[in-house]
Amino acid sequence: MSEIGPEKIPLREGFWASATPESGPRLIGSRCTNCGEIYFPTKPKGWCVHCQQPTLENMLLSPRGRLAAVTLVRQPPAGGFYHGPVPYAYGMVDLSDGVRLVSQLYAEDLETLQAGQEAELVIRPLCEDEQGRQVITFMFTPVA
Numbered sequence: 001m002s003e004i005g006p007e008k009i010p011l012r013e014g015f016w017a018s019a020t021p022e023s024g025p026r027l028i029g030s031r032c033t034n035c036g037e038i039y040f041p042t043k044p045k046g047w048c049v050h051c052q053q054p055t056l057e058n059m060l061l062s063p064r065g066r067l068a069a070v071t072l073v074r075q076p077p078a079g080g081f082y083h084g085p086v087p088y089a090y091g092m093v094d095l096s097d098g099v100r101l102v103s104q105l106y107a108e109d110l111e112t113l114q115a116g117q118e119a120e121l122v123i124r125p126l127c128e129d130e131q132g133r134q135v136i137t138f139m140f141t142p143v144a
């Protein structure tokens, strides 16, 4: 498989997988086989915080959910860790699996983002690294 354009690298390994070309990207979470609690991101040591058992296994999370909260950020955050465009949006997303996570949000017009919107997972460019590679990350975008 070859792609035209700059090399793409994930912001961090292990956040998502490309399950199949048909299903598209899916976030990787941890699910407790004892109590059913779901976590994102994964808990690498495999311990469930809810029931205190070493019974977590990785699962592919639902790519669909609902925006629970939306925040627009109009100034780059302090600390120099964020290299993407400003303004940007982030918020909380309730996946249909029952897990709530924090994610960057995407829309052509950020002002149209609202809590309550149905949203789906997309993998989008965030910025370029110092070697000219395109850094990509997961975001949620409203479903039309």
Ligand SMILES: [Zn+2]
Binding pocket: 032, 033, 034, 035, 036, 037, 048, 049, 050, 051, 052, 053, 055
């Ligand atoms: Zn548990």
